[in-house]
Amino acid sequence: METRDEVRILLIKPPIRSCMVEIGRHMPIGLAYLAAQLGEAGMEVDIFDSLAYAEDNHVVPPEEYTDADRAKLAAHPRWGHLVHWGATWERITEKLRSTHYDLVGVSCMFTPYYEPAYQIARLVKEISPDTKIILGGQHPTVAHHHAITETAFDALVLGEAESNVVDIVRALVAGEPLTGMPGVAYRCGTGLCDCAEPGPRVHLQPRATFLEDLDGLPMPAVHLLDMASYDSTATLITSRGCPFSCSFCTVHATVGKKFRTRAPENVIQEIEHYVNEHGIRRFFIEDDNFTFDIPRVHELCQAVQRRGLDIELHLPNGMTVVKLNDELVRDMAGAGFRSLFLGLETTDVARLRKIRKGFTSLEKVHNGANLFTDQGIDVGASLIVGLLGQSCAELARDSINLMLVGVRFWTNPFYPIPGSPDFQQCLGSGLITHDTELALYDQFNFAIGSDQLGPEELYWAWVCTQAMAQWPRYVLEGTEHRRELAELPLDQALDRLLAHSTDLFGPDGGLEVPAVPVAVDGNRITVHPEGCFDAMQHLADKPQPEGLCTFTGDVLAAAASLYTGVPHRAQQLPGKDSAGRCRFTLVTDQVAPVFTDIHKVFLAELRDAVAEARDEQPEPLTAD
Structure with a gap:
């Protein structure tokens, strides 16, 4: 039998099964960062991004439904199908059989999509029983109690993994204990602990601190990816952490509250690498709070212009209006920013305070959108439909308010995200329980509803706001x-x-x-x-x-x-x-009677809002 010294690692992003999948073709930047560190440690690493194989997308046949699939379909108020997005199981199996891997790392960033991640782990064990398997990402970080029940996983990696992923992998491959290592969870009695009397318990070793020196990270190993699969668009992360505490968000669990940054020069070097080595000039900046440090953004944008980099920048995670001014917008436009959105979520001032976003408002978003539009940057605002405590009339008025001021927007239905303050509030109120199937916490499943709207009411209210977002002038007309x-x-x-x-x-x-x-x-x-x-x-x-x-x-x-x-x-x-x-x-x-009722509410809010606006504004509200 062939002997070898190097350790072979496969990092894999699973496919998704959902009633509707709303993702862009974003490269798996997190796996690329981990691959770079493992590669620097002398390990041989492959990345398999299931989501890049959109040509394999298909409707899941009923004979392949799992119990969680059936729960999703039973709970959905309208749709009767599930979409499998990404590589087929045949393609994944072929990849797993192509090479013997010492360790497979599976990523799961969204709890409702846990099942394919678990299925991959079981498939790996079936093909190669001696291969070690770890699960990382948002899901095991916020729902480790659930993930650890899948016995195919040898260990869970919690939070940011770059600081000690090499140590974790080396220990697992060598069969050494993980005792004392931060950021891991594993079952007692599986050879990973040094307990004198192993028992049926879980060792949970949280990560005490987050990585401070982001500039010290090696450049993501994007040579392991087919960048053509991502529309020749690279993902940049120029900062981590968010000091804000929005009630619906879970970012703190994985990257913390402290705002940590990369130096502008470090970011520029990465951009130049993509331009010179890969011919890529289009970038998605995936920071959670890109503009928190305004002077840093100025410095970064000015550096792009000084270098004469002809690039295109987008902010798919959006930005806030805090400290937004014309000078910042001009610098962003000059650097190549082409699209972004301003996080608003609701136009009601009191509710903004309740969701801990009192730093924004309809007026600020309107003014900010005008600044970006004047510079030729495509800008919109985001709304959440069905926030806790929000009535149907309130959520209708949110969309109407943005229509009336002429700000383009889109809407997302509320759902309790495991690990968020809203999730805890839903638990406390009895809207959900600890036994609720995790697959139901899917944005487009509408299985939960909100404390004010049932699942079907939330669905139809969201559909109405979708129509208003797509045809605002038509609805006003x-x-x-x-x-x-x-x-x-x-x-x-x-x-x-x-x-x-x-x-x-x-x-x-x-x-x-x-x-x-x-x-x-x-x-x-x-x-x-x-x-x-x-x-x-x-x-x-x-x-x-x-x-x-x-x-x-x-x-x-x-x-x-x-x-x-x-x-x-x-x-x-x-x-x-x-x-x-x-x-x-x-x-x-x-x-549907529920739609009829929702429709009446929206018509009443439209009538009243337009009448109020007409009293204040004599000009016509609609275009021909």
Whole structure:
């Protein structure tokens, strides 16, 4: 048998199974950082990013459902399918069989997606029983009590792993104990502890401190990745930690509250490496609070300009409006920033204080958005629909307020994220229990609802805000027209919807919205082949169950309902037309009673808000 000295490691990002997956093609930067450290220690490392294989996406067949899958589908108020995003199990198995690995590190950043991570661990043990397996990421950090029950994992790595990942891996591969090592959890009696009397308990050794010297980290090992899989876009992390304490967030568990930074020159060197060695000029900055240190941002942006780097920068994690001013925005524009969003979550001042975001406001976001727009930067605001204590009328008014001031926005449904203060509040109120299936804490499962809205109410409220975010001027136009007519005809509404949909295409012609009508005929709507749910999920050319694009139809029906003042429902027609496009009909019979009730609330808030705005602003509120 061949002998070898080097240790072989596989770091793997699992696929995802969910009712809807909303991810960009972001490179697994965390695994690349760990791979770099392990490589510097003389280990041979591979990275397998399941999510990069979007061509393998498919609808999960019922015969493959797990108990958690069935729980998700039973709880969802509308959708009857699950999407598998990423590499098939056949592809993953082939990778695992291709090389004997001494250790496999599995990443799980989101608790509701734990099942594929656990399945990979069991698959590794089946193929190579002597291979050691560790689980890292947000999930084992905040839910180690659950993750440790999966016996395929030899140990869990908690929080930031760079400070001692090499020591952990060496100990596991050598069969040495992990006793005293920070940032790990493992079962007693498995040979990893030195207990005189091993027993059925867990050794939990939290990480006491976070990494201070970010500049001392080796450059991420992106040579192990196929960067073409990420649209030739690299991920940058220029700082870690966030001093803020938003109630819905879990960032403190993995990277802490203390704001730690890399020196601008260190970041510039990494950017130049990507430009010179990989030909990459597009970057996503994934910091949790990029602009917390304003002088540092100025310095970084000015350094980019001094070096003459022709790059494109984006902030998919967004930024705050704290200390935002015209000088900062000009520097960001000059450095190449092209898109970002401003975290708002709600326009209600009292509720902002309750979720610990009193540092922002509708006025500040409006003013900040104008600054970025003036510099040609694509900017929007984010809202959370169904915050704890928030009524349906309140959440409707949030979207309306942004529509009226002309700030583009998008909305996310509330869900309790394990490890967040909101999660603890939901536990305390009885909305959830310690026995609630973790897979149900999925943003798009709507299994929990909120303390004010049931799951179906939250779903339909979110769908209405989706329609308002996608067609704000259209919804306002319908509200104005109904001043004279209480109800408007559907054919007029659909013609106007088509006219308001020409600006849904991005500057590069791409689509990232769930419902893009391109033709109407009576009560029938045909949508763009790339502007439908199946295209968003990379399923357009795959076998599809009946009603797969229910979400697209619901958003179209909500838009038409808000325009006409009459509740409608959508029916997806079987198959597609000759151009590969989905089609829907809108009807007024058998409309879900919950949607009818939500619709009434939204109409009342629209009527009142527009009337109030008209008293203050004589100019028309809508465009032709």
